[in-house]
Amino acid sequence: MKIVCINGNIRTMDEQRTVAEAIAMEDGLITKIGSMADVKGELETADRVIDLAGKTMLPGFFDGHMHLLSYGYSQSMAYLDDCTGIEDLVSNVRNHIDARNIPEGSWVEGRGWNETYYPEGRMPNRHDLDRISEDHMIALGRSCSYICVVNTKTLKELGYYDNPPVAEVGSVELGEDGHPTGVFVGEATHLIYSRIPTLGVAGTKEAVLAACREYVTAGITSVDTDDFELTRAGTFREILQAYFEMDAAGELPLRVRLMLYLPTRELLDDFLTLGHKSGDGSPFFRIGSFKLIGDGSLGTRQAALFEPYADDHSEMGEINQSQEALSALMRRAFEGGLDLVGDGMGDRGIYMLLKAYEPLVRENPGKDLRFCIDHSQITTEGLIEEYSRLGVVGGCELVFVASDIDIVEQRVGVHRASLSYNWKRFYDEDVIVTAGSDSPVEHFNPIDGIHAAVNRLNWDGQPEGGWIPEQKLSVDEAVRAFTIGSAYAAREEDVKGTLEVGKYADAVVLSEDIFTVDPAKINEAKAVMTFVDGKVAYEA
Ligand SMILES: [Zn+2]
Structure with a gap:
């Protein structure tokens, strides 16, 4: 299968931010990218030539944190x-x-x-x-x-x-x-x-495939999904089996990296007996990182804080396990060959994850660890410096800023709020940022996340000028988080995240060029075409 796209505004997102006119994809890989003249020789042998009519193509979006099965x-x-x-x-x-x-x-x-x-x-x-x-x-x-x-x-x-x-x-x-x-x-x-029958392998497949078919319509070509948490679907073995079977049958419409939420020693040890390591798998399905959840959400005042909530002095949030238990599980998973990721919402929740990672970083100098903390919401300057020092990837669910603007200051007061959702500070501190939607908690459309990070407005477009405007991301930074950033977190930057020869032919075509459109209108852009593995996976 060979597809050549011409007359495009192809933002490759490579180091030089090359903008190309044409791209050739063959057998799932990008084989040529450049000017119209560069692909001229490819046109005759192409199975399909697509005229992009000036539309913008980007690397396919990689949602770094979400829940496909849920x-x-x-x-x-x-x-x-x-x-x-x-x-x-x-x-x-x-x-x-x-x-x-x-x-x-x-x-x-x-x-x-x-x-x-x-x-x-x-x-x-x-x-x-x-x-x-x-x-x-x-x-x-x-x-x-x-x-x-x-x-x-x-x-x-x-x-x-x-x-x-x-x-x-x-x-x-x-x-x-x-x-x-x-x-x-x-x-x-x-x-x-607990009395409703679980989905089992067949039901899990059905739910996952239904979700994937919707995700590709938003230009999503890869996901890092946490599915074991949905215990109502079945055991982790059943969920794994469902994925292995879908992958073997070539049924997955997009590329999946499965996070491993195994919150007890028993579950983790059971998983490790299977012998899977992070990164194992195929181009469409890989074993991802071991995952733990540090604390809960800000809305319900379960995000764990160092100081009480500003709007409820008796509350400091909730941690899901002691530091000792968290650190021991992370260590066990790491020694079992797994990458590590944790959900940290509040400053105390985040600190506990950093504290679990710190000794592992210290004991493994020079090793490319890429531990990750998702959500990264209530932060301080010091915490973000720790991400940088330990080489921890900052998982930022960008769209949350739009949903949470109205409650952050109530919950944590003006001072702590001013240091929170500081996505820009992550870039300033040279932390690699990966973006996710946490769907179905928020809608999965990456454009919403990009819009939120660039404008920092709530869903009603307030406050004027944006909330803590100095923390706005550029479009380039927001797109990077959803492409090469997530690819890096997944150790897949060699094959994903930019449009370059030799990489997977995963791309999205948008109705607008979000780099040049009025930032207030970024959310009007839609995916009009999605390519996965060099094939058209969605066409509006
Ligand atoms: Zn989540």
């Missing part, structure tokens, strides 16, 4: 975020069942309801859900994912109707008739979720 799985649920009331919710879920022809007796899941905005002024209960169906097992999660409601059939099938379970943590709401109302709160939601 995204695919969430797409199979009824989407309730926009419901205006309980009546609306009832008809929405009914339509969902009809549209998908979900057979009676099966589970129907939904997510995103929020009674705060409902005229009824109350949460939905089993009686409301019974009006949707008395023959399906219905479980609908609240937007906070901390509460779920089920219908009467579900209560009966699970044996909870006549024998309401007593939750040790969380609660099972009871009605005046002594039966559960259908509302399960907090940890008690597991009484429901």
